[in-house]
Amino acid sequence: MNRVIQIKEEMKQLETQLEQLKKELNLLQTNCDHEFKTNNYIQECTKCHLIESLNW
Ligand SMILES: [Zn+2]
Numbered sequence: 769m770n771r772v773i774q775i776k777e778e779m780k781q782l783e784t785q786l787e788q789l790k791k792e793l794n795l796l797q798t799n800c801d802h803e804f805k806t807n808n809y810i811q812e813c814t815k816c817h818l819i820e821s822l823n824w
Contacts, residue, residue, distance in 0.1 A: 800816040812819045 797813075797816045797818045800813060800818065802813040802818065803815055804811040804813050804820070806822070810819050810821050
């Protein structure tokens with residue numbers, strides 16, 4: 769079943785890509801000069817979309 773091997777290979781590539789994207793997103797959020805907007809129990813940065821919960 770060639771298709772199975774193909775699918776597994778694709779999944780592996782996508783996982784690798786996902787990991788890279790997560791790292792990139794994390795880096796962007798770490799370096800962001802946040803501008804939070806508060807919304808119910810969370811606040812979200814309008815620039816990088818980082819979400820923080822408000823603990824009170
Ligand atoms: Zn931000």
